[in-house]
Amino acid sequence: MSGAFNGWTEQAFEVLLRLEGDPPPEVRESLRKERELHVRQPMIALLNTVADAVPALDDFSVWGFHKESRWWRHQGAVIRIARQVEIGLRFDLDGLHLKAGWHYPDPVQVPRYRAAVAAESSGARLADLVGTLQTRGYEVTGDLMKRMPRGLPADHPRACLLRHRSLLAARPLAGDDVALTLATVDRVLEAAHELTPLLSWLGRHVAATARTPPPHVRR
Template sequence: MTRAFSGWTEQAFELLLQLEGTPSQEAREKRRKDRERLVRQPMIALLNDVADADQAYEDFSVWGFRKDPWWWQHQVAVIRIARNVEIGLRFDLDGLRIKGGWSYPDPGQVPLFRTAVAAQGSGPELVRAIEALGAQGYEITGDTMKRMPRGHDAGHPRADLLRYRSVSAARPLGGDCAQHTSALVDAVLRAAQELEPLLSWLAGHVTVPGSRRRPA
């Protein structure tokens, strides 16, 4: 199958370099059309190719422009797996980075997470998923409480995880050369498979019954 995505060009990196620092609104607007063509449209093509390869990843959004210069310097996209469980992609001067996990929880999701973490069956399953990702070079991050949540023992074997209110795993994708080729499609698909145990656990244990995915 012919792919729509062929990589980001050197011109895309040059344009992002021009947007470094705190460019004025006038300077940003001057580059709007080129940024759309060179930076945002390739991200759309990339995610269309990923969705064509696996329909599980067809619910995606590619962010447009916002007032803050950061959004001009980084092209962000998300693939929705379940409510607040997503794969995030970010392209900037450092290349493409992938992040998968659970964030911005709804009311009720955090207690569900902690119940599943504390349970004898599901808790160790999450530990294994996170440890496997760490061994593959993923950085594990999340919003954590400084103290143990009420109702949970500080001596629990998964006490550290019980303090989490969100959890994600992230790593860069491809080397410098891969940014300019369609090989990034395969890199995203491989990473999505690596993230699948974590994402499936979160979708199965953190999703509030009857809730929907976060709207675009």
């Protein structure tokens, strides 16, 4: 059981230090139980605590173990908002990082996104939302085309947004010192609140399809 979240512990960073570089499989396996206890279980506890505070954030998954060593050095998790619209979290030696928005799009979503960006009302709203997040320290990233999509003018006022095939807002959330404390919960909740307008825009204009949530990770 993951129990209540009270921050990661120093042991979490010690385990991750021992997983630095590309340790052989036998070394990784020898640290599996310690990593599960000190690294992965606190992430589950964190997201359970977040879901208790904001029930709309209760559809989450916390990644397990993979063959590639980089997955052992970084503990990932996602909170699903709508189809292909998520809040992603990553814990590693630098602390907790967040990247949220729309990525790995379904084929129908890209033209839907472009139509919403090109439309004056919805497009201007997205530009305002992105600008606000940038002033708050978020880096806006995503998969960008080198040229404008066919049929759209190169001098469109939202040309940069129209070149996106995914749209993400990212920033460090809690350094290694804060990650040791319960304050991490407040950081996640604050970021979720800041990102709600963008995620809602993406859910309405891009996802626009119902989905069946997969089982929650609550162990």
